[in-house]
Amino acid sequence: MYDRIVDPSWNFKTANTKEFTHCYHTYPAMMIPQVARTLIELYAPQDQCNLIFDPYMGSGTSLVEASLKGINSIGTDINPLARLISQAKTTHFDIQKITEEIAEIQLFPFSYSEDKVKNTDFTRVSNPDFWYAQDILLKLSFLSQYIDSLEDEIKLFFQIALSETVREVSYTRNGEFKRFRMTEKQIKQFNPDVFGIFESKIFRNLEGLKQYNASNLSPKVQICDFNTVYEIPDVVLPNESVDMIVTSPPYGDSHTTVAYGQFSRWANEWFNFPNAKNLDNLLMGGKKKAEPIYETESIAKELKEIQSIDNTRFQEVVSFLNDYSCSIKNIATKIRKGGIICYVVGNRTVKGIQIPLDFFTAEMFEKQGFSHLKTIVREIPNKRMPSKNSPTNVTGAKGCTMSNEYIVVMKKTK
Ligand SMILES: C[S@@+](CC[C@H](N)C(=O)[O-])C[C@H]1O[C@@H](n2cnc3c(N)ncnc32)[C@H](O)[C@@H]1O
Incomplete structure (x- = not known):
């Protein structure tokens, strides 16, 4: 459907992932800098790349890499710790x-x-x-x-x-x-x-x-706190102003996948940042909305199977996909024709069924006028992502959830 290419050159098994300011602070599910760097090198639009946007910037890997190439960047994250780290990593302190x-x-x-x-x-x-x-x-x-x-x-x-x-x-x-x-x-x-x-x-x-x-380059970097599920302010990002997106979104809600809120709570509480205690509810999929508001063919079979086994887990997945699809719709309007999106996603397993989020991502962008260029499959060589979790929610029962990442590359053609 959306062809995948397994390419070991994207594994970066021996790469130093702590160069530059990437060493500053750990963060859950960080993107490997070499992935962001190579995506910019290979896929930044040839005619012009003045602005890179990361709608789930986390610790700011994409923003640092954009800066090192002299490209302006804007990132947003509703986790205050993510904004603190990203701001620090992109500042040229004396x-x-x-x-x-x-x-x-x-x-x-x-x-x-x-x-x-x-x-x-x-x-x-x-x-x-x-x-x-x-x-x-x-x-x-x-x-x-x-x-x-x-x-x-x-x-x-x-x-x-x-x-x-x-x-x-x-x-x-x-x-x-x-x-x-x-x-x-x-x-x-x-x-x-x-x-x-x-x-x-x-x-x-x-x-x-x-x-x-x-590096002697200091392009503009803007750190924001808007939630792309609801809106992207025109004053920050006018429509069709973005040349490229390099991002790694969450692959599910924070309660059942990566616990960004819990990880960040130490610092968020210490610095008395807002929403320190309930962040996981605010992140994508944090609030339950039972009815799907998207239409999908690409992952319909998997969703049906999950629903037939466990309706509660199905609803959790739907809540996330509802937010994720709204976010994609809002983001799509901000990208100019000829602009490129690079989404590094994980395909998690729920009740033993793997959800191909790469297909869903490609399908949602396609509905917004994008054409699929390629999906690169890379191995996750280190422990940046949990490779095991308890999919049945039974303590001690481990299932393999993810050992690959899928990099979806698409171009806005309409
Ligand atoms: C996989 S992490 C990004 C990691 C990042 N690429 C890095 O290298 O550190 C996903 C991020 O999405 C953020 N997030 C989740 N829901 C969000 C939302 N609705 N709006 C903005 N950010 C959100 C989380 O706080 C988390 O920092």
């Missing part, structure tokens, strides 16, 4: 000013004492004593206090290091996006070095910043 602060940071283990901590109110953090040791909270507060005292110009660089630290020094289990607490035994042995962790992130990120600044 290296001299940052370096001057490092001497101060290195003194923290010696200069710190609990009585120097001004803010000891942690009510914005849910269940703080369940998730943190008291002395850790105080040290984090001390870091926040220090960052608040910095010049506005460089604050964000340090906030991004604190954002990762806040999660890492909590009692959450390593390697999980969801909020699972360590066992009591693990907690007893857990004694993270807050200042050491923060400092090592600063040094790591500084190396990334040096590489990024060395």
Whole structure:
């Protein structure tokens, strides 16, 4: 129907995915920079590519890659942490000013004492004593206090290091996006070095910043918070203004697939960002709408099968596809004729049935005047995506959900 090409050259098995500012902060289901980079190199419209848009920008991989090529970019995400990371990764901070602060940071283990901590109110953090040791909270507060005292110009660089630290020094289990607490035994042995962790992130990120600044290109980057399911403001993106989209949308709702909200809650609560506690309900598919509002042939068979097995799961899938199809309709109006879309999608398995989201994506864009150019199948070589989940929602029952990504490339022809 929409032909797929398996191409191992897209696997980037040995590539360094942490070059430039890509090293700043982990994020669930990050796109490999080499994928965004190669898509821009191969598919950016030849006649003109002034603006790349990412409607689900996450940690801003596409925006960084667009910037490195000197192309203006706009990204949106309704997760405040995603916007914080993307803003930091695309900012050319003054290296001299940052370096001057490092001497101060290195003194923290010696200069710190609990009585120097001004803010000891942690009510914005849910269940703080369940998730943190008291002395850790105080040290984090001390870091926040220090960052608040910095010049506005460089604050964000340090906030991004604190954002990762806040999660890492909590009692959450390593390697999980969801909020699972360590066992009591693990907690007893857990004694993270807050200042050491923060400092090592600063040094790591500084190396990334040096590489990024060395590119000597600084096209415009705009970070937004609109939700493409509902509207795309004309003042930000007039109709037919976008030359190219490079994006990786979620492949299902956050409750049953990747838990963006739970992963981000540490930082979102720490910085007192809005919707920190209920983000997963706001993301695509977060609210249940039972009736399909789209028409599909490409995945009709799979949806019917899921419905016959489990109507609740079917409705969850429909809720996501409703939002996703609305989002595609809105996005399509913003792309100019001859513009290109590159959607990197995952085909998840529900009740043992794989949903070909790549077909659905191509079908929805086709209805909006796009022609399918190709779909590239690549292997996911590292653990950026969970390859196993519990599709039956039975603890311990593991099913293989995804080991491939599908890159759908289409051109607006009408
Ligand atoms: C697969 S991630 C994007 C990862 C990104 N390419 C990167 O490299 O970090 C999908 C993103 O979609 C965002 N998202 C989900 N629903 C959204 C919506 N309705 N509007 C905007 N962003 C949304 C999530 O917050 C998440 O950051």
